Amino acid sequence: MVEGNAAAEEMRAVVEMGRTAAGSDTPIAVEVGGADCLDNPTHFQTLLEDAEKPLYKDCSNFTKLSATIKLYNLKAKYGWSDRSFKDLLKLMKDMLxxxxxLSDSLYAAKKTLSTLGLDYKKIHACPNDCIMxxxxxxxxxxxxxxxxxRSKTNTKTKGVSRVPSKVLCCWPVMxxxxxxxxxxxxxxxxxxxxxxxxxxxxxGNNIDVYLAPLIDDLKELWEVGIQTYDGYRDQSFTLKSVxxxxINDFPAYGNLxxxxxxxxxxxxxxxxxxxxxxLPKSRKICYRGHRQWLPLSHPYRKQKKAFDGExxxxxxxxxLSGTEVLHRMQACNCVLGKTKExxxxxxxxxxxxxxxxxxxxxxxxxGTLLDIPGKTKDGYTARLGLVDMKMRLELAPYAVGKKTCLPPACYTLSKEEKKKVCTSFIGMKVPDGYSSNISRLVSMKDLKLIGLKSHDCHVLMQQLLPIAIRGVLPKHVRIAITRMCMFFNEICNKEIECIWYVKLSCVDRYGTDGCTPLRGT
Structure with missing residues (x-):
């Protein structure tokens, strides 16, 4: 533990480095950790002492600091109000x-945490996402x-109020x-x-405006670093990061x-x-050419009728490599840059x-198997798209009097088969905490699943869906869907074996060059 004046000198060094990195008279440590850190470095010394003092005599599980942090973490996790948390602190103070x-008031607890730099800063933004x-x-x-x-207009006085038009408060970046x-x-x-x-x-694309503070921090962490205290080694070091x-979905990939x-x-x-x-009739862009990722001698490459006739x-x-992408972007006029060194x-x-x-x-x-309105990918416009591409013409819509009918495809389920699938989901039971209660997500009236969360979809795709469709679909359709479920199951494993990597790369029967067959296959 740093003793006496050493703590003050160490804190002073941290603040001076923050001032140098910021290039201004306002130290970063003062802005983040509290305005009294520079003038009163004993706060840092007090923080180190709180991290070592036992909560009470002969207590080996908690220190004063760890107990405050854990209780405040529970407050944030379960949404306790300040008043209830204050009463809890008083009660625990009397019970111990x-x-x-232990801090006996909310103010004392917040004061302890503020020394850690666990505060936040609100930054006003333009309502049109132009600047911060x-x-x-x-x-x-x-x-x-x-x-x-910058501020909202008061409708009564027709003057500018102090309420900002927009403050960062909703979409998280972690x-x-x-x-x-x-x-x-x-x-x-x-x-x-x-x-x-x-x-x-x-x-959307204006996320650059809001990422500017984070990018500035990342640049500082890469170029300069910050002084950080290592409690285990009882010393300070320069922390850097890259x-x-x-990690995002595909639309966010385009934004970032x-x-x-x-x-x-x-x-x-x-x-x-x-x-x-x-595709003019369905008014969508169709993406093809997926077979070019298969090995050169793969039989799918030469098949015509099963694909687009070619x-x-x-x-x-x-x-493209990062250097090639950067070279292409140099010709663009970017107001806010996304690149780092x-x-x-x-x-x-x-x-x-x-x-x-x-x-x-x-x-x-x-949505396609159960023919859910608004969710199915096999509708009237999709069939017209097949007609435009001259593919699967036997599935083209036809008129019967004043009605338009769609020929059943190999994956089309009858009403009785849909009931069997939904009944299978209702009868499935999983261990506690494994997923949501699947039976509550099934609507037998509409023959569909509702209220699915991401983890529910994860469990259904990898474990339950292949079981539900075993008796209602042709064999080749079942195999195709089951193999896709197995694909997601394998790529979500903590470890991927080499033999599975070969199979997932579509070269299970071919060499790494895509041409030479592997021995024993």
Whole structure:
């Protein structure tokens, strides 16, 4: 533990480094940790002492600091009011042995936590997502881009009120520490909430405006670092960090990367070589060419009738490196940049969240199998799209009097078969905490599943759906759906065996070059 003047000198060094990094007279440590840290460095000494003092005599489980943090964590987790938390502190103070060190008021607890730097900062933003009122715009009253007022207008007095038009308060941006073991890094207590972006609508492509404070912090952590105290070694060190990648769904991928994930070139891997075409009757863009990722001698490449009537012998395109992407972006006029000094050299920049993909796939699959209105992908316009592409003409819609009928496909279920599927879901029982009660999610009246959450879709896709469809679909359809469920099951495992990697890469019968058959197959 740092003694006497050493604590003051160490805190002074931290503050001086913060002033140098900020390039201003206002120290970062003062802004983040409290305005009294520089003038009263004994607060840092007090914090270290609270981390070592037992809560009461002979207590080995809790210190004064750890007890306060754990209780405040419960308050935040279960949404306790300040009044109830204050009464709880008083009660526990009386229940514990005499001369215990537990804070007896909410003010004392907050004062202890504020020394840790666990505060937050509200930043006003333009309602049109043009700028954030920080740095050179800190004292501005109107947006310099669109001219919108920073504050709301009082309808009664027709004057400007002090209420800001927009404050960060809704959409979360979290950071995950990746130098922890895989079984710890995604735990809630190791995630850091860095931003809350205002709602009710997401900022879309203007998310750059709201990420500016985070990007500034990341640049500081990469270039300068911050002085951090190591309680285990009882010493300070310079902490640095690097942003490895982002984890998001596909629309957010476009917002963060700046690449358009809509239109004729929506694939960020194929880019200019994306196989796409416009379907006028269904008014959608159709993406094809998936067979180019198969091995060169794969039989699917030469089949015509089963696909779009053409053979596909093209090689799979290579994804652009970070340097190539940066070179292309240099010609663009970007007002707010997304790049960092090391970003172009990373092998992976953005990762798609498998839970989002899994949920979307399952909802589309169940919507199509159960023919749920608004969810099915096999409707009238979809059949007209097949006619436009001259594919599966036996599924083309036809007229019967004044009605239009759709021929049943191999995956079309009758009403009785739909009831069997829904009844199977109702009869399934899983261990406590494994998932939601599936039977409550099934509507026998409408023959559909409602209120599915991401984890429910995860369990249904990987475990329950293959069981529910065993007796109602043709064999080749069942096998295709089951193999897709097995694919999601394998990629969600903590470990992927080499033999499964080969199978998931569609080269189970071919060599790594896609041409040479493997021995024994």
């Amino acid at each position: 042995p005499e001369e215990n060190l 009122y920080r740095k050179e715009f800190k004292d501005a009253n109107d947006c310099p881009t669109c001219g919108m007022s 950071l995950v520490t990746y130098n922890l073991p895989p079984w710890l890094c995604m735990k809630r207590k190791f995630m850091m909430l860095t931003l809350l972006i205002s709602g009710p609508k997401q900022p 942003l490895l990648w982002t 990367s700046g690449y358009s994930v809509k239109g004729y070139k929506a694939c960020p891997i194929c880019v200019d070589n994306t196989h796409s075409s416009w 053979q596909l012998l093209d090689l799979a395109p290579k994804s 090391y970003w172009e050299h990373l092998h992976i920049h953005h990762i798609l969240d498998v839970m989002h993909i899994e949920k979307n796939v399952l909802e589309s699959l169940l």
